[in-house]
Amino acid sequence: MSLAGQAPSANLARPPMAEEVFKNVQVLKGIPVDQFMGTMGFLSASLGLNCTDCHTEESGGSWARYADDNNLKRTSRRMMLMVAAINKEHFGGRQVVTCDTCHRGSQRPNVMPSLNRLYGEAPPEEPGDPYRQATGQPPAEQILDTYLQALGGADRVARLTSFTAKGTYSGFDDAGKRPVEIYAKAPDQRTTIVRSRLGDTTTTIDGRAGWMAAPLTDRPVAVMPLTGQELDGLRLETGILFPARIKQALTNWRTGFPAIVDEREVLVVQGDTASGGVATLVFDEETGLLTRLVRYAASPIGRLVTRVDYADYREVAGVKVPFRWTVSWLSGRSRFEITDVQPNVAIDSARFARPAPSVPSGR
Numbered sequence: 001m002s003l004a005g006q007a008p009s010a011n012l013a014r015p016p017m018a019e020e021v022f023k024n025v026q027v028l029k030g031i032p033v034d035q036f037m038g039t040m041g042f043l044s045a046s047l048g049l050n051c052t053d054c055h056t057e058e059s060g061g062s063w064a065r066y067a068d069d070n071n072l073k074r075t076s077r078r079m080m081l082m083v084a085a086i087n088k089e090h091f092g093g094r095q096v097v098t099c100d101t102c103h104r105g106s107q108r109p110n111v112m113p114s115l116n117r118l119y120g121e122a123p124p125e126e127p128g129d130p131y132r133q134a135t136g137q138p139p140a141e142q143i144l145d146t147y148l149q150a151l152g153g154a155d156r157v158a159r160l161t162s163f164t165a166k167g168t169y170s171g172f173d174d175a176g177k178r179p180v181e182i183y184a185k186a187p188d189q190r191t192t193i194v195r196s197r198l199g200d201t202t203t204t205i206d207g208r209a210g211w212m213a214a215p216l217t218d219r220p221v222a223v224m225p226l227t228g229q230e231l232d233g234l235r236l237e238t239g240i241l242f243p244a245r246i247k248q249a250l251t252n253w254r255t256g257f258p259a260i261v262d263e264r265e266v267l268v269v270q271g272d273t274a275s276g277g278v279a280t281l282v283f284d285e286e287t288g289l290l291t292r293l294v295r296y297a298a299s300p301i302g303r304l305v306t307r308v309d310y311a312d313y314r315e316v317a318g319v320k321v322p323f324r325w326t327v328s329w330l331s332g333r334s335r336f337e338i339t340d341v342q343p344n345v346a347i348d349s350a351r352f353a354r355p356a357p358s359v360p361s362g363r
């Protein structure tokens with residue numbers, strides 16, 4: 001009763017599938033571990049639950065205990081099959097009904113329409129759904145040209161080919177900030193290291209493959225391969241640091257209708273990633289600068305959405321670079337603030353190799 005059915009991406013070394021790494025996977029078979037963990041975030045966000053709510057109390061301290069079943073977990077499996085059946089029987093197999101359609105962030109879906117929702121303020125607009133070229137709007141390339149101009153001009157942008165940066169990182173429920181180091185090289189190599197006494201978290205993309213090495217207190221696998229549309233998304237985020245080739249970063253570009261985001265007028269363009277993901281770029285109409293990226297990767301149960309909000313652009317080698325950004329996804333939020341940027345430095349290629357497993361530093 002597996003829900004897989006997506007063609008695996010053309011990976012040279014096939015990443016291990018969830019059922020090969022975990023002990024009790026019955027429905028979400030045939031997907032790589034990063035996507036499986038993404039679906040766990042999707043379940044949590046759609047039902048407004050913490051990880052341990054659907055897993056047993058003991059799972060808090062042990063990844064092995066996540067294999068144990070409880071009632072919510074069993075019900076969730078049934079619901080996954082129910083949703084797949086609804087989409088198949090009623091929507092021609094299009095994934096239009098997901099957990100979120102009914103649950104909307106609560107464990108028990110509403111039975112009665114909410115009067116608060118009816119008369120309350122609508123939640124702010126969140127661009128990111130796929131759309132077609134909007135009538136009367138300029139081609140996306142025109143908006144991207146304005147962006148390059150706003151950054152300092154295409155020539156200067158093309159001359160920024162690498163940088164290293166230091167700064168701080170804070171997670172959604174972190175009390176303090178942790179040191180972070182970033183190494184980036186055009187067009188698509190990047191390593192981010194978040195330092196911690198429990199062990200560093202290193203996210204690397206070498207241009208083709210990607211990995212995340214995190215302490216086992218945080219993730220169930222020591223070095224998790226990043227795959228498919230998620231990997232495309234990370235490659236795009238790296239490309240945005242060196243946007244000279246931004247137009248080649250996505251295909252099938254289209255412009256949406258102008259919108260209001262965070263009380264600013266914005267222009268919205270969208271394109272497809274190499275493995276069929278969708279990414280939306282939001283530009284401040286007045287400054288021409290990129291303020292938001294929304295991208296998602298498909299999964300058997302729904303879209304795994306990630307958003308990056310960029311702020312505090314400052315000049316580095318004549319090019320405006322965001323010094324602050326926040327990455328939000330379905331099971332976490334990370335704030336980055338960089339302070340010390342060294343442009344156009346040589347970076348050892350070993351920096352972009354598969355990271356070693358994280359070990360406690362004992363510092």
Ligand code: HEC
Pocket residue numbers: 021022023024025026027028029040041043044047049050051052053054055063064066067068072073074076077220331
């Ligand atoms: C709404 C319920 C629900 C929530 C919330 C949830 N899970 Fe799960 N989890 C499941 C179900 C159901 C399975 C089994 C999937 C299957 O059989 O295909 C599972 C399986 C797992 C497994 C595999 C365990 C094994 O060895 O078989 C891990 C690891 C896991 N979840 C981690 C997490 C993490 C981390 C979170 C929080 C981000 C989380 N889960 C949130 C329902 C949930």
Ligand code: HEC
Pocket residue numbers: 043047072073075076077079080081083097098099100101102103107108109301
């Ligand atoms: C078509 C609407 C609908 C969709 C889609 C849906 N659910 Fe549900 N779900 C319900 C309803 C209704 C209930 C409450 C049933 C009841 O009260 O007996 C429920 C209950 C649950 C419960 C039990 C909650 C409790 O407190 O006992 C879990 C867990 C759950 N759903 C998980 C999921 C997951 C995971 C998905 C996506 C794979 C999902 N649901 C999709 C309608 C839906």
